[in-house]
Amino acid sequence: MALQFLITEHSRRQAKALFAPLFCPISRSFSRHLSGSKPPSFGIAFDIDGVLLRGNTPIGGSSEALKRLYDHSGTLKIPYIFLTNGGGICESKRALELSKLFGVKILPLQVVQGHSPFQQLVNRFEYRFVVAVGKGEPAAVMSAYGFKNVLSIDDYAFCFDDIDPLASQKKWVVDKTSDDRDSFEDQARRDYVKSNKVEAAFIVSDSVDWSRDIQILCDILRTGGLPGSEIKLVQQPPLYFAHDDLEYKAAFSTERFGMGAFRIALQSIFNSIHPNPLQYTSVGKPNRSAFKNAETVLGHLYDQRISEHKFADISPFKTLYMIGDNPSVDISGAQQAGYPWFSILTRTGVFKGKGNDSKFPADMVVDTVEDAVEYILKKEGSS
Numbered sequence: 001m002a003l004q005f006l007i008t009e010h011s012r013r014q015a016k017a018l019f020a021p022l023f024c025p026i027s028r029s030f031s032r033h034l035s036g037s038k039p040p041s042f043g044i045a046f047d048i049d050g051v052l053l054r055g056n057t058p059i060g061g062s063s064e065a066l067k068r069l070y071d072h073s074g075t076l077k078i079p080y081i082f083l084t085n086g087g088g089i090c091e092s093k094r095a096l097e098l099s100k101l102f103g104v105k106i107l108p109l110q111v112v113q114g115h116s117p118f119q120q121l122v123n124r125f126e127y128r129f130v131v132a133v134g135k136g137e138p139a140a141v142m143s144a145y146g147f148k149n150v151l152s153i154d155d156y157a158f159c160f161d162d163i164d165p166l167a168s169q170k171k172w173v174v175d176k177t178s179d180d181r182d183s184f185e186d187q188a189r190r191d192y193v194k195s196n197k198v199e200a201a202f203i204v205s206d207s208v209d210w211s212r213d214i215q216i217l218c219d220i221l222r223t224g225g226l227p228g229s230e231i232k233l234v235q236q237p238p239l240y241f242a243h244d245d246l247e248y249k250a251a252f253s254t255e256r257f258g259m260g261a262f263r264i265a266l267q268s269i270f271n272s273i274h275p276n277p278l279q280y281t282s283v284g285k286p287n288r289s290a291f292k293n294a295e296t297v298l299g300h301l302y303d304q305r306i307s308e309h310k311f312a313d314i315s316p317f318k319t320l321y322m323i324g325d326n327p328s329v330d331i332s333g334a335q336q337a338g339y340p341w342f343s344i345l346t347r348t349g350v351f352k353g354k355g356n357d358s359k360f361p362a363d364m365v366v367d368t369v370e371d372a373v374e375y376i377l378k379k380e381g382s383s
């Protein structure tokens, strides 16, 4: 039995509609928007949390800074993207949110999230049964990428009685009625889920319920994908994290634990109960692949700006600026990526020092993102 009913037709249509723009070539109208005078030989990648936003509040003159990258008619003139480890929603939805927050038109293509590289795993897992973990809409994100047999860990947990002994204490998760539980579809779904191996787990965004998610992930990983079955030394199903940020700057006055902290907790527990150490892969910043992908995306924007044909292997960029607040993620990543990356560290988030970071010194340190954009445009003669 295919698992098609796990993703309702409605949610599939919704995900497709939400995400379609990411896969569409940039329209000619956007190309026309980009056409203009001498094309710039530089691009910019902005981190979001702690640079442009704190929670949902713009900081550091971010709206004004972004507006400088458009001409007086609101047309984009400098290729830039958001390169964030955040996520949990589709890129197209995030682009709409960011457009509203900053008052500029942002395309889905300009939003590169921590989980965006999971798209490259579609060929391997397209029809395989996988579980997606995290806040927001992790399963919708994955199905929008092309994964056809994906279930959120919320829905997965719902299929097993008593898998989380604390569930009754968690008022926020008890939102399915007994009628749901008794319906034919849910019964069929539960039977399918309980008898089919989970072939991979993807941590798409921050786990909302660490105790439940660590428990269920350990169940999946040490039984070869069948919680409740005998624990044996089988091949651990692959485990992917969208990123490995230990901490990040949110609305609270001090840093909050990120996905890297969740990974440490899971790893520590798994390694305490299982003879073989946890195996996992993290994508997102500071991995070199995240910066390579960012360069490719910026190249797509650029291609459309100066001509209709592709640049092939030749990068049009002499400099790519990474503006971030976290030395161990944004700055370290740009440094590892090497040419043509140039790192700029702001003091509005994780880093607040007077000088430069001692472990991962940036090429330039400024107070705010507005200062960073001012510096770039002056240096490039585009102000």
Ligand SMILES: [Mg+2]
Pocket: 047, 048, 049, 050, 051, 248, 249, 324, 325, 326, 349
């Ligand atoms: Mg940040």
